[in-house]
Amino acid sequence: MQEIGILGAGLIGASWASFFAAQGMKVRIYDVNEDVKYQALSVAESNLERLVKLQLLSGEAAGAGLQNLQLADSMKELLTDVEFVQESVIEDYAIKADVYRQFEQFAPESAILASSSSGLLMTRMQSVLQHPGRALIAHPFNPPHLIPLVELVPGEQTSTETVECVRDFFQQLGKYPVVLNKEVPGHIANRLAAAIWRESLALLDEGVASVEDIDAALCQGPGLRWALMGQHLIYELGGGTGGYQKFFDTIGASFEAYWEDMQTWTRIPESAKQKAVAGTQKYLEQQSRAEWGAWRDEKLARIQQILKEE
CATH class of the missing domain: 1.10.1040.10 (N-(1-d-carboxylethyl)-l-norvaline Dehydrogenase; domain 2)
Known part of the structure; x- marks a missing residue:
């Protein structure tokens, strides 16, 4: 998966954008708040520069990462041809439901939807989807571009193939994914x-x-x-x-x-x-x-x- 969508561009979304860009992936960023969206781009660029100073990323890779960061002007633009979406919008079931419906409207059927939610239940969030098997929680620890932990929490309708795919995906990127056997508020x-x-x-x-x-x-x-x-x-x-x-x-x-x-x-x-x-x-x-x-x-x-x- 090389086409990444960052949906929700606050502190966590911007950090996720930094991480994926550092891996050489094409990253599109979208937030309903224009100021937050543009600030996220600036934060992601600063994070890449800091990774170079910390000797965790080469200058060449950081330069390529900067070129791979793009802003989307709409949900449709964000989700067209996307392969993996890291959703980090506000922790509210109603807001998540609206966002998830738009995801299903514009994203390819093969795209995976991963939520950064720190405490909500995927079973409830995925209930609005026609294809809930491709949605799960991928909760990072702050800041995601530095901390390796990712908690993978499937909902009742998440497919085993999706869990395995996302686990392998993050492992290949140097993350440390752990998989929960059942949902609990707050994860592990x-x-x-x-x-x-x-x-x-x-x-x-x-x-x-x-x-x-x-x-x-x-x-x-x-x-x-x-x-x-x-x-x-x-x-x-x-x-x-x-x-x-x-x-x-x-x-x-x-x-x-x-x-x-x-x-x-x-x-x-x-x-x-x-x-x-x-x-x-x-x-x-x-x-x-x-x-x-x-x-x-x-x-x-x-x-x-x-x-x-x-």
């Missing part, structure tokens, strides 16, 4: 992130530690291991010669005590919001959001280079 990564975020807010709200120390406890401890392996393998190794079973038998009860003491909010308290916003201002006293973003991207690039070493 955001559900894990939600659990950690809730406890991070609770620790802050209860006065256990500051924003900076809570963040440091994550990134200077478990975060270093998470870059290499997931929780199950971490605790398989944590059990020593007895493996995961020994970990359950010897340390599992301690975790049960932690869970009993943890918050089970389903709504974020206003006090936690206020403390979190106030706490993160200390970061902005050190450098701007843009500078933090550039720092993040540089470190992510270096980590990925290390992980690719055998």
